[in-house]
Each structure stands twice: as C-alpha cells, then as structure tokens.
Amino acid sequence: MFKKNANEGSARSCTLYTSHGEVETPLFMPVATQGSVKALDPDDLKNAGSEIVLGNAYHLYLRPGAEIIAELGGLHNFMGWNGPLLTDSGGFQGFSLKELRNITETGIFFKSHIDGSSHTLTPESVIEIQELIGADIIMPLDVCLPSTASEYEVIDAISRTSRWMNRCLTVKKKDHQLLFGIIQGGLFLEHRKSSVASLIDLGLPGYAIGGLSVGESKAAMYEIVYQTAAILPEDKPRYLMGVGSPEDLVECVAGGIDMFDCVMPTRVARNGALYKRTGRENITVTKYKSSDRSFDENCDCYTCARFSAGYINHLFKSREYLAYRLASIHNLHFIHTLMYEMQIAIKSGFFSQYAETFRSEYNLPDIKRK
Amino acid sequence: MFKKNANEGSARSCTLYTSHGEVETPLFMPVATQGSVKALDPDDLKNAGSEIVLGNAYHLYLRPGAEIIAELGGLHNFMGWNGPLLTDSGGFQGFSLKELRNITETGIFFKSHIDGSSHTLTPESVIEIQELIGADIIMPLDVCLPSTASEYEVIDAISRTSRWMNRCLTVKKKDHQLLFGIIQGGLFLEHRKSSVASLIDLGLPGYAIGGLSVGESKAAMYEIVYQTAAILPEDKPRYLMGVGSPEDLVECVAGGIDMFDCVMPTRVARNGALYKRTGRENITVTKYKSSDRSFDENCDCYTCARFSAGYINHLFKSREYLAYRLASIHNLHFIHTLMYEMQIAIKSGFFSQYAETFRSEYNLPDIKRK
Numbered sequence: 237m238f239k240k241n242a243n244e245g246s247a248r249s250c251t252l253y254t255s256h257g258e259v260e261t262p263l264f265m266p267v268a269t270q271g272s273v274k275a276l277d278p279d280d281l282k283n284a285g286s287e288i289v290l291g292n293a294y295h296l297y298l299r300p301g302a303e304i305i306a307e308l309g310g311l312h313n314f315m316g317w318n319g320p321l322l323t324d325s326g327g328f329q330g331f332s333l334k335e336l337r338n339i340t341e342t343g344i345f346f347k348s349h350i351d352g353s354s355h356t357l358t359p360e361s362v363i364e365i366q367e368l369i370g371a372d373i374i375m376p377l378d379v380c381l382p383s384t385a386s387e388y389e390v391i392d393a394i395s396r397t398s399r400w401m402n403r404c405l406t407v408k409k410k411d412h413q414l415l416f417g418i419i420q421g422g423l424f425l426e427h428r429k430s431s432v433a434s435l436i437d438l439g440l441p442g443y444a445i446g447g448l449s450v451g452e453s454k455a456a457m458y459e460i461v462y463q464t465a466a467i468l469p470e471d472k473p474r475y476l477m478g479v480g481s482p483e484d485l486v487e488c489v490a491g492g493i494d495m496f497d498c499v500m501p502t503r504v505a506r507n508g509a510l511y512k513r514t515g516r517e518n519i520t521v522t523k524y525k526s527s528d529r530s531f532d533e534n535c536d537c538y539t540c541a542r543f544s545a546g547y548i549n550h551l552f553k554s555r556e557y558l559a560y561r562l563a564s565i566h567n568l569h570f571i572h573t574l575m576y577e578m579q580i581a582i583k584s585g586f587f588s589q590y591a592e593t594f595r596s597e598y599n600l601p602d603i604k605r606k
Numbered sequence: 607m608f609k610k611n612a613n614e615g616s617a618r619s620c621t622l623y624t625s626h627g628e629v630e631t632p633l634f635m636p637v638a639t640q641g642s643v644k645a646l647d648p649d650d651l652k653n654a655g656s657e658i659v660l661g662n663a664y665h666l667y668l669r670p671g672a673e674i675i676a677e678l679g680g681l682h683n684f685m686g687w688n689g690p691l692l693t694d695s696g697g698f699q700g701f702s703l704k705e706l707r708n709i710t711e712t713g714i715f716f717k718s719h720i721d722g723s724s725h726t727l728t729p730e731s732v733i734e735i736q737e738l739i740g741a742d743i744i745m746p747l748d749v750c751l752p753s754t755a756s757e758y759e760v761i762d763a764i765s766r767t768s769r770w771m772n773r774c775l776t777v778k779k780k781d782h783q784l785l786f787g788i789i790q791g792g793l794f795l796e797h798r799k800s801s802v803a804s805l806i807d808l809g810l811p812g813y814a815i816g817g818l819s820v821g822e823s824k825a826a827m828y829e830i831v832y833q834t835a836a837i838l839p840e841d842k843p844r845y846l847m848g849v850g851s852p853e854d855l856v857e858c859v860a861g862g863i864d865m866f867d868c869v870m871p872t873r874v875a876r877n878g879a880l881y882k883r884t885g886r887e888n889i890t891v892t893k894y895k896s897s898d899r900s901f902d903e904n905c906d907c908y909t910c911a912r913f914s915a916g917y918i919n920h921l922f923k924s925r926e927y928l929a930y931r932l933a934s935i936h937n938l939h940f941i942h943t944l945m946y947e948m949q950i951a952i953k954s955g956f957f958s959q960y961a962e963t964f965r966s967e968y969n970l971p972d973i974k975r976k
Contacts, residue, residue, distance in 0.1 A: 272921060
C-alpha cells in the first residue's frame with residue numbers, strides 16, 4: 237500500500253497505492269470542499285497536474301448529503317474524478333466554525349453554517365458518512381485546537397482524539413478505504429510523541445499531522461513538523477494537514493512529509509495572487525495592465541500558454557469568472573510542478589541543492605524566514 | 607463577402623466571409639461584453655459550437671481601453687479567439703444606461719458606470735475605437751429607443767442614426783472591417799422603411815435591425831422583424847440585435863434573419879435555467895437533486911456528457927463557480943445546435959416542418975405565443 241522509493245536526508249519519495257490508482261509523493265492535494273475545486277473542472281485538475289483531490293465529509297454531509305452522493309455513485313462519480321480521493325472528517329470544522337459547535341466526549345455538535353439546523357458528528361457517524369461518500373483515504377474525527385491552546389487542553393485533545401480513533405476503527409467496514417490516524421499535540425513535542433504512541437499500535441495505513449498552520453509562526457511549525465515526522469514509522473505515508481504555501485511545501489518535504497492539502501493556492505489565485513519562482517505577485521498591479529507576455533514565460537500551464545498577463549489583469553479588473561479559473565489553473569500547476577521537481581530531486585540525490593536554490597530565489601517579502 | 611446558399615420561404619442559409627474566416631448562417635453570436643463570454647474560455651466556445659463572438663466597444667473602450675487592446679495585438683489576440691469577431695458600438699448602452707448619458711447631435715455623453723468619469727462617444731470616435739479593437743464586423747453609433755418611444759422620437763432617432771452613419775463612413779479607414787448599418791424605427795413599419803431607405807444607397811456590407819426586444823410583445827417584434835427583413839437586400843446579411851431566446855431564434859430565422867446575438871442564453875444559465883427541446887427548466891429544482899442522469903440525455907455537450915444533473919444541482923446550491931460555466935456551456939451548445947439544425951433544414955427544404963416541430967415541442971409556459 238505504500239513504498240519508499242528514495243530518500244535524501246529526511247526527504248522521501250514514495251508510492252502510495254489506493255483503490256483508484258497509485259500516486260507518487262511528495263504530493264499536493266487541491267481542496268474540493270464541496271465536491272468541486274473552486275472554479276475548476278476535473279480536466280483542469282488533470283491538466284494542472286493534480287493526481288489526488290481532497291473533499292470534506294462535513295460539508296458534503298450537510299449538502300447534498302452522504303446518501304445522495306452514494307445514490308449518485310459515490311464522490312468519484314459525483315464530481316467526475318476517477319483518480320484517488322481523500323475526505324477530511326470535519327474535525328477541522330470543529331475548530332474553524334467555533335461559534336457554531338460544541339464538543340463533548342460523544343462528538344461534535346454543529347449548527348449548520350447553511351441553515352442553522354443541528355447536527356452531531358460522532359467518530360462512528362463520520363466513518364459511516366465517509367463510507368457512503370466513498371473516498372479512497374478517509375480521516376477520523378479529531379479534536380483540532382488553535383495554536384494558543386493551553387497544555388491542559390492539548391493533553392485532553394490528544395486523549396480524546398485517541399479514544400475517537402478507536403471508536404472509528406470499531407465501526408469501519410470497508411477494507412479498500414484507508415483510514416489514517418491524526419496526530420495532535422500542538423507545539424509540544426512531548427505531547428506529539430504521546431499522540432504518536434497512542435496510535436502506533438493500531439496498524440494504521442497512514443498518519444496525518446493535524447492542528448498546525450493555525451496561527452503559530454512558520455519557524456515553530458517547521459520545528460514541530462520535523463520532530464514529529466522523525467518519530468513516525470518509515471513505511472507509512474505522512475500527511476501534513478492544511479499546509480501549504482510553496483515555501484512551506486519545500487521546508488516540510490525537507491522534514492519528511494509526503495502529502496499536503498491546502499486551499500491557499502486556489503484561494504489566493506481568486507484574489508489575483510499568482511505564484512512564480514521569484515515569489516508571489518499580484519496580477520492586478522499596473523505593470524501587468526499592458527503586458528503582452530505570459531505572466532510567467534517559463535510556465536507551460538494553459539493560462540500562461542494561451543493568455544497574456546494583460547488579459548488576465550483585465551479579467552480580474554472586470555471581475556470576469558474566467559479570471560478565477562485561469563489564475564487557479566496557474567497556481568495549481570505551479571504547486572504540482574514544484575512537487576514533481578522535488579520527487580525527481582529526491583530520487584536523483586540533489587534535493588538539498590534544489591531546496592537551497594528555491595529558498596534563494598523565492599521571495600518572501602512579508603513573512604519571517606526560518 | 608456574402609453568399610446565399612439556399613432559402614425556404616423567407617428563411618435563408620448563407621455564408622458570410624470575414625477576415626478571420628467564413629461562417630454559415632443562420633448563426634448566433636455569444637456575447638463577450640468585456641472580452642470574455644462570462645465563465646467560458648475560447649476552447650469552451652469552440653466546443654459548444656460558437657463560430658463568431660460579439661464584444662462591446664463601449665465597455666472595452668472604458669476598460670482596459672482601446673489603445674491597450676491594440677498594444678496587446680487587437681481583440682482577437684487579447685481574448686485568445688482567432689475566429690470572427692463583431693463589436694457593437696455602444697449605441698445600445700446609450701439606451702440601457704439611461705441615467706448616465708445625454709445624447710446630442712454630436713454624440714453620446716456618458717458617465718462611466720465604472721468610475722463616474724465623463725466620456726463622449728461620437729460616430730467618429732466609435733469607428734476609431736473599433737479600428738483599434740480590430741473586430742471583423744463593426745457597428746456605427748446609433749440612437750436606440752425604448753418600445754414606448756413616441757412617433758416623433760422615432761423619426762428623430764432614424765434621421766440622427768442616418769446622419770451618424772454617414773459620419774462613420776467618412777472616417778472609416780480599414781477596408782477589411784465590415785461596417786454594418788443599423789435600422790431603427792421602433793414598431794412603425796413606415797419608419798423602418800424610411801430607415802432602410804436612408805441606408806440602402808451606401809453600399810453597406812450588412813444590415814442590423816436595432817431597437818427591438820426592448821419591452822414590446824413577442825408578436826409585435828416578430829411582425830416588425832418580418833416586414834423589415836422583407837425590404838432588405840437579398841444579397842446582404844441581416845442581423846437582429848439583442849435577440850434571443852430559442853423561440854425567438856426560430857421565428858426570426860423563419861422571417862429571414864441571418865445573425866443574432868444575445869446575453870440571455872448565458873445569463874439564464876448562470877441562474878440555473880437550462881434549455882431542453884421541451885422548454886427551459888431550472889436545474890435547481892428538487893427533482894434534479896438526486897438525478898444520476900444527464901440534464902438532457904440527448905445532448906452531447908461537455909456538461910451533459912460528463913456530469914449528472916444531480917451534481918450540477920449541487921454546484922448551484924453550493925454556489926460553486928463551476929456551476930456557471932457548465933450551465934453556460936450547455937445553453938450555448940443548445941442554441942448553436944438549434945442554429946446548425948436550421949441551416950441543414952433550410953438547405954434540405956424541410957425548415958417549415960422543423961420550425962413546426964420545434965413550436966409543438968418547446969414549452970413556453972409564461973410567455974404569450976405569437
């Protein structure tokens with residue numbers, strides 16, 4: 237189900253096998269929260285280099301409903317994506333929708349952000365929902381905390397997440413779905429260790445690191461990612477949830493992470509922020525208004541191959557829908573190219589050089605460097 | 607430049623030659639007001655069957671500016687569309703943006719709907735703008751009136767439109783651009799006739815019928831379209847501006863119209879209203895929520911070939927951008943298929959039968975039938 241092909245230091249390149257095909261790591265999963273990566277169709281994703289896509293069980297449970305997705309042939313068929321899919325459980329929404337939820341030992345009580353109706357997600361129900369939805373990789377319900385959480389809250393979250401994991405395993409029926417474990421523990425290495433310890437004997441097919449990129453500094457995040465990755469089994473995939481930006485991807489691959497997901501590449505794209513090897517730039521600035529060249533002349537994505545920066549600038553200024561799609565295609569293509577190049581670099585033994593070149597070229601004007 | 611291939615009664619099938627290729631009529635032009643058919647890219651248009659696209663000189667003059675478009679290689683290059691293009695002049699905006707404009711013999715004074723800045727469009731400046739923009743077919747500035755206009759206003763508008771036409775011709779420099787004339791006259795056949803008479807000796811390469819579909823009944827519109835088409839030269843294209851719906855297209859092709867443009871197919875698509883041979887239906891209604899079939903199983907557009915009605919229903923309910931694109935693709939494909947079938951029917955001599963079948967199948971629940 238998982239095979240390491242090469243490593244250079246902590247960085248690894250592996251193959252992950254799923255019931256909808258195999259994928260090479262390190263990899264990035266674009267986010268289709270509601271069953272659609274915003275503004276893109278499945279062909280756009282394939283053309284941009286996406287190989288595995290993430291959906292959100294909480295959102296899909298609320299709308300259209302897990303039963304409807306099952307009736308329509310499961311999430312793959314529903315969204316027209318025949319490659320691997322992963323669904324997150326809704327644990328993160330227990331953190332992010334904090335005005336609308338209450339967490340007890342039973343599970344997470346939500347008021348729907350759509351219509352205010354009441355719902356309970358339990359460890360058992362999220363498995364049932366995800367079995368109906370039918371993704372290849374599924375996630376347990378977890379307790380996700382902000383980076384400001386106290387040590388007491390962190391300890392409590394770990395032990396509850398661990399108990400919930402066991403409840404998930406008890407009800408899980410479908411062998412072809414890979415149920416990963418989620419490691420919590422905030423920025424406390426000691427508690428990350430105990431979270432790993434509580435999961436390690438369960439024979440899980442993969443480990444996610446949760447509760448990061450929630451307000452802590454990049455340096456603090458990288459530190460705990462490295463230390464946590466170092467104590468995870470060599471022969472299982474390591475998935476860092478909710479990360480990241482290009483710089484985070486490079487640093488966390490260096491630290492031994494295999495899989496990532498994040499809304500950022502497509503979200504910033506819809507605001508006109510496009511990635512380049514020299515850093516992120518806003519296509520709406522004046523210098524692009526009369527540019528007859530591609531935004532990135534070294535890029536062979538559909539957007540850069542077909543349209544001038546001047547046209548994309550105009551589409552954003554005119555609030556044309558096409559702007560959001562073209563920018564999202566470019567940013568995903570950028571991220572997937574970065575991941576692909578890191579795979580090659582690791583297999584060829586020049587990853588540290590690749591990462592150093594990236595760091596020296598990629599401009600982070602407003603963010604403290606590690 | 608224009609060749610009639612066949613006719614059946616008043617209905618005609620012709621070939622129109624432009625500097626970016628030839629197109630068969632009757633044809634429908636999707637509207638790229640700001641240089642983008644909303645939510646679609648040029649490949650989407652080609653795949654849906656579009657062969658000629660309409661832009662708006664007034665909108666493009668305000669943003670990004672005609673000079674910028676010229677610098678970026680003209681509108682074809684700017685929007686990545688290498689087929690024929692037509693630009694409307696902005697005369698219609700002199701009607702539709704009535705709070706923001708004042709019309710004198712000189713031209714139309716506008717306050718920009720974008721930033722309130724003041725602009726004057728004259729017959730001369732709209733030619734200059736359209737020569738910079740570079741569409742294959744261009745339109746003169748005209749005075750467009752509501753259907754409630756008095757006979758006096760109509761007479762006045764015709765004579766001014768005619769004087770403006772002459773001013774346009776005086777400054778027009780680029781031979782490869784076809785400058786059509788615009789016939790006004792409201793619902794008064796007598797004044798439509800005098801409008802035609804004022805243009806007929808100018809040797810124009812085509813005639814547009816303007817000032818319709820602005821509030822009058824369908825029956826009144828069809829009547830004046832038939833009568834006006836009947837007095838236009840046989841050997842020139844006839845373009846009915848701002849029309850239409852599927853039923854309007856069939857009736858006006860029957861009356862001898864060759865070319866149409868309208869925002870309606872894509873606008874109603876973005877509201878979830880999709881065309882079918884049995885009428886327009888809203889994909890957001892409950893019966894589609896759990897439908898695992900295509901919206902129209904007889905349709906081979908990208909949307910119907912790849913996605914279930916249930917998924918599209920979900921995309922609309924979830925306000926996903928992809929909904930607007932998929933629905934627009936379907937509706938344009940529907941309209942272009944309708945036009946293509948009418949071409950075939952006219953050439954094969956069974957157009958009247960085709961039109962009768964369409965009328966009997968296509969349901970117009972809320973609209974009075976002619």
